[in-house]
Amino acid sequence: MSVAHIVVTVLAAVMAGFSGGSVFARAAYVVQPLAEYGVPRSWWNWLGAAKAAGALGLLVGLFVPVIGVLAAVGLVLYFAGAAVTVARARSYAHLPFPLIYLAPAAASLVLYA
Structure with a gap:
């Protein structure tokens, strides 16, 4: 496991955790x-x-x-769905936000390979 993979994965986890906590709060x-x-x-x-x-x-x-791969896949699908939801609502100015969260999850998934 590379240092880049650890850094990107921890970043993705912190971002997703922050986002989840923001919903709960x-x-x-x-x-x-x-x-x-x-x-x-x-x-x-x-x-x-x-x-x-x-x-x-x-x-x-x-x-x-294997848990990390499944979690990364889940987050990529989640934030892709969020981007679709924002686009369907025609709130194009907000479209970058789910994509910002999707990027490190996708990068983490790619770095598992």
């Missing part, structure tokens, strides 16, 4: 756009849990690689 800069995009309020805890689980999975993956 109901930070206005996260939940207000969710409401504008039409994401049902009943989904918010599940979305936060998915991000938190992905973050934890990336960290565990540093010791058990």
Whole structure:
């Protein structure tokens, strides 16, 4: 395992964990756009849990690689879905945000190979 892989994976885990925690804390800069995009309020805890689980999975993956690969795949799919949701809501100015979170998760996945 390379230093680059460890750094990128930890960065992706911190970012996903922060994002999940922001949903749980109901930070206005996260939940207000969710409401504008039409994401049902009943989904918010599940979305936060998915991000938190992905973050934890990336960290565990540093010791058990198959878990890290699965977590990275899950986060890539999650943030790709988030980008699609933002695009469908025609909130194009917000489109970079899920992509910023997707990038380190995708990089971590690539570095497992």
